[in-house]
Amino acid sequence: MNQTRTFLLFALVAVAYLLWNAWEKDYGPQPSTSVTTSASAEKTGAANGTDGVPGAVTAAKVPVDAAPAGETAGQLITVTTDVLRLTIDTRGGSLIRSELLGYPVTPRTKKNPDPAPIRLLDDRGEHFFAAQDGLISASGAAPDHRTLFQAARTRYTLDPGQNTIEIPLTWTDASGVRVTKRYTVHRGSYVVELSQEIDNGSASAWTGNAYRQLQRVVPPPPVHSNFLEKFSDQSRYSFFGAAWYSPEKKFDKLAFDKFSEDPLNLVVTGGWLAMEQHYFVTAWLPPANEAQTFSTTVLSDPNGPRYLVRDMGPSITVAPGQQQTSQARLYVGPKLREQLATIAPGLELTLDYGMFSIVASPLHWVLNQLEKLTGNWGFAIILLVLLINIAIYKLSEAQYVSAARMRKLKPRMDALKERYGDDKQKMQQAMMELYKKEKINPVAGCLPVLITIPIFFALYTVLRESVELRQAPFVGWIHDLSAADPYFVLPAIYVLVMLATQWMMPQQPGMDPTQAKMMKFMPLMFAVMFAFFPAGLVVYYIVNGLCRLVQQWWVTRRIDRADAAKGQAIAKG
Template sequence: MTSTRNILLIALLFISYLLWMQWQEDYVQPATAIATPGVVPSTTGADVPEAAADGAAPKATTVAPPTASSTVTPSAQRIIVDTDVLRVEIDPRGGNVIAADLLAYPQQPKDFAHPVRLLDAADASFFVAQSGLISVQGSAIAAPDHQAMFKAERNAYSLGKDDTLEVPLTWTDPSGLSVRKVFVFKRASYVIDQREEIANASTTSWSGNAYRQLQRVPPIVDTKGIKGYSNTERYSFAGAAVYSPTDKFQKLKFDNFQKEPLHKSFEGGWAAMLQHYFFAAWIPASTERDDYSTGLLQTPQGTRYLVRAQSPTITIPPGETKVDNARLYVGPKLQSTLDQVAPGLALTVDYGMFTVIAEPLHWLLNQFHKLTGNWGFAIILLVLVIKAAFFKLSEAQFRSGAKMRKLQPRVAALKERYGDDRTKMNTAMMELYQKEKVNPVAGCLPMVIQIPVFFALYWVLLESVELRQAPFIGWIQNLTAPDPYFVLPVLNGLVMIATQFLTPMAGMDPTQAKMMKIMPVVFGVLFAFFPAGLVLYYVVNGGLGLLQQWIITRRIDAGDKAKA
């Protein structure tokens, strides 16, 4: 994969792949959503779900015109919770998580005073986790939805030296129903356990549903100018996702909420909102068969997107108490630990069609990082492993290239003999190749095999939060951002130029030959906007290939001299 022709082919395939993805997004008709029998999914409505009649299945979001009730203004008093990895704000109105700072992930490298804020109640970046209870239709007993006012014991909590922290909120209604909503935080964990203790002190049974939902606007992504072009966030998936043991992982882009409304019922699943590197997910109890749905919410502040999990009907006789449990994950896409939180949660690290190759590459990178403590050196070791795996194939490629290089004078003589008669020229060249036992396409197989590896590594570097802002050496302090001083792209261009001296171009069309000569410049500019980690991979891979090609060429030349 070191010849300029191979690099050109890879670039063309890469551009074709991006065009194909965009075409899929713009023109492919969406699949029909699978709905629960008897339930009609809706795409626009209020953000409080509608409960079913007593004993019936939950209903989808009710279609309703835009109203001010579709949004909730956070109360002035918030509950601040500090742990070793999270700083969370809980609104007593509804007991909703309306802000979450990820303390280990700064917005800019090493600026830990300004961590990434994943959940946020601000209109421009609205993203909140809501939960509540709703009474069945016709019930005389009220229940606290995510707009009800709860009472808190105090306004600030800190994990301190403890491993577990509980934050309780209470709600009581004159009708006799009381709810104690408890958030449980644990050390070194991005999982927030939620426990709702529902006590019925009335004289009649209470029936209703618990629901958990994520509501947000699309993330703000800079797509302007050169900086926007190199912003890897613009290429990452953003939208809703659900997981079920039967249908596995399903994504829904924000642009497709209107065309592909989701409504399904299953147990052992979860619902999430994904963005680059980070996500939030509601995870109900694994034995609870929840009703999952998506919706568009028209608010005075604009359109918001919602994904919801609604429990089966809960019935509590007079004088009894029941507990409803769920978990909220708010954090990074750490592939190595997510499946320990819930089945399928690691699939939120989305490598697309190259997942089958990207996952082993990510695992190898992790092992090399444990060995070196540096993601840049881990990438270099990965290149060495890949080169070793493809050594024999590459050797065949370079031997074929070296033999063709020796035939250049004879090919040039054929060109002078036949002039512009391309048919006779090609026939004579094929006879020459057969006589000298040279296969001009012998180098294609290694290239074809390694192209998927190139694409898979591109997605690993794009999606792996472990590599986010990871430093290498010297001037490279972020392997997922472009090289700030363009050193690696320049080195890659030099490797390409050196490769051209060992690459046979005899018989090539003059126009094509000129294009090949300017390709190092073209790719130097193109790679200037690629993540530095990917360019590092390509420089090391190309450099090792160049060295291998040079050694093989010298051996063949030395063998010919010995025979002479």
């Protein structure tokens, strides 16, 4: 397969893949606007209760509505660490805001040196996303996610030299039952620890369940300032919905548009339950040794349907005068694959590369190591290209040798074309005889192409999904390798590389005139396509193209010298 056909094959595969992605986003199933009422949710099992959990109190139901009108508003507690700024509402003791201090909404510039951080959990109506938890009891009082707690302070800050902050909230019932809800945060960590300590000061046993849930609306689409930003926005192709993990069934996920059609109701021991979005994940991590019921449902809300995932714990019984504590952890942060793997089994799978995982996962690991070496993701990509070309050089050499030989045969091929004119069958037979005589394999380049195309799409997925490359600068005007080149310089450079490559590679005789014209427009086609690709991917293909040019030049030069030496030897002999 000569180089022109390689370009054509790649272009067809790339365009087909991008068209499929765009069709799925624009015309595929969208989040349903139908809602599940609390009555119908009960029919699905644990959506609003505790059915399915061994030892659960089935009569108790988790309330799905907000606090009743007229109730006292809660206080807002701000907790600031080196990586997180959290807001806790004493009404329910819920986490209603989480700002990721190391991840600004827009890149830092001279004009905007301190942009606002990404807000993952959010109490704004059209962006509503909250992490809630509480207790329920069928026979006694229990503080759920609507109950008003008491707090001693409204501001906590992790001071220099301090590694941990505890934020206690308390609730006491007239019967004597006291609950202390305690959040704990640590330096450098996106994990929030939660404990709910039940102190039974009443005269009878307290029995109930602890639960944790995530509840959110689908936010409005991002606002883009120009055409390029809109069509190069990679978040359009990322998964947005619920995800969970169990040791038996491993990783699974449910898009928001499937919540009503296929609600989750699963008993899990040693798993986790999450909501995913582009680059970030929020996940409840219950104790690994307790059976939990994971469920999903859809709730009505003036700002649109609210999608809810819930983790319901097993039954808890606390005798009079005794204490018992329910514990869990909440991860609210970026999809950092290596860190997620150490937090909970399978949590790293939230960084989902889909069908390209088998190639993308090791590719991501190699890029991480190269970035540690260079301190720049762009240079890491360049080193990755060099390593790939070194690894497959022996496979590619046959293609370069074939192209160099065909270049020398071009005058003879042109003569065959002139001799046989429009008789394509005789032309093809004559060419095959010439290839056989000169020991040329015209399909020698197929194997390298089969290797590089999966690498291309795997790298595209890595650049699209890996939060490490979000707003990662390269050099000069490239401030974000995960976004398109704003000035189209990189696509233009790649066009020059393609033109140089086409000049070095002879056009195959007998090529259909329509195909020949198409090949002439290939550089323009690639320029348009790469204008919307992440800059890091274009860097990859520029360097890869330059490597191929250098290798082709070297092989051609070597063959020319060998042929010249052979000719001199024949002349002397």
